[in-house]
Amino acid sequence: MSSPKPDKAFPVSWDQFHRDARALAWRLSGSGPFNAIVCITRGGLVPAAIISRELGIRMIETVCIASYHDYKTQSGLMVLKDIDDKLAENGGEGILVVDDLVDTGSTARVVRERLPKAHFATVYAKPLGRPLVDTFITEVSQDTWIYFPWDMGLAFQPPIAQDTTAG
Ligand SMILES: O=P(O)(O)OC[C@H]1O[C@H](OP(=O)(O)OP(=O)(O)O)[C@H](O)[C@@H]1O
Ligand code: HPA
Ligand SMILES: [Mg+2]
Secondary structure (H helix, E strand, C coil): CCCCCCCEEEECCHHHHHHHHHHHHHHHCCCCCCCEEEEEECCCHHHHHHHHHHHCCCCEEEEEEEEEEECCEEEEEEEEECCCHHHHHHHHCCEEEEEEEECCCHHHHHHHHHCCCCEEEEEEECCCCHHHCCECCEECCCCEEEECHHHCCCCCCCCHHHCCCCC
């Protein structure tokens, strides 16, 4: 049986995301040193860019994984592009893996199997995936959906007095 879809919303602005990704970089600056970043696309691209700038890591590899094909629905995790074998030598020691969030943990689990010694970092974490992450910044509940700034746009909001759904 599939779990109920998250019904709480946690919208994140560009400003907030930049602050949180920078906070993650600060926290990571006490770990390492890291020779390279492995970024889990697509969500990991933005935090990886911010962290690579802050920590001066210019070697960046991608692992391309698609797990949520429809809005809030996870189905059939696919590894579209694997990590270069050379980077996976030594079990990924000295490698920093970056993603935007960990939810059920299935994406992180696949990457961890490939890079068991790598350091795994995400900006946000939900309880089911949290044990798979070494460093993260903010935890949200499992029934919360995180709305990233690249998935949102500015929209008109009706005044409270006109909102028929308001009490
Ligand atoms: O812990 P999990 O339940 O596996 O969920 C977390 C993953 O889901 C999202 O990726 P998605 O598959 O939506 O692809 P995208 O990064 O290309 O948006 C997110 O970016 C994480 O990689
Ligand atoms: O809460 C989420 N927000 C955006 N993408 C996601 N992919 C898995 N969980 C989430
Ligand atoms: Mg992703």
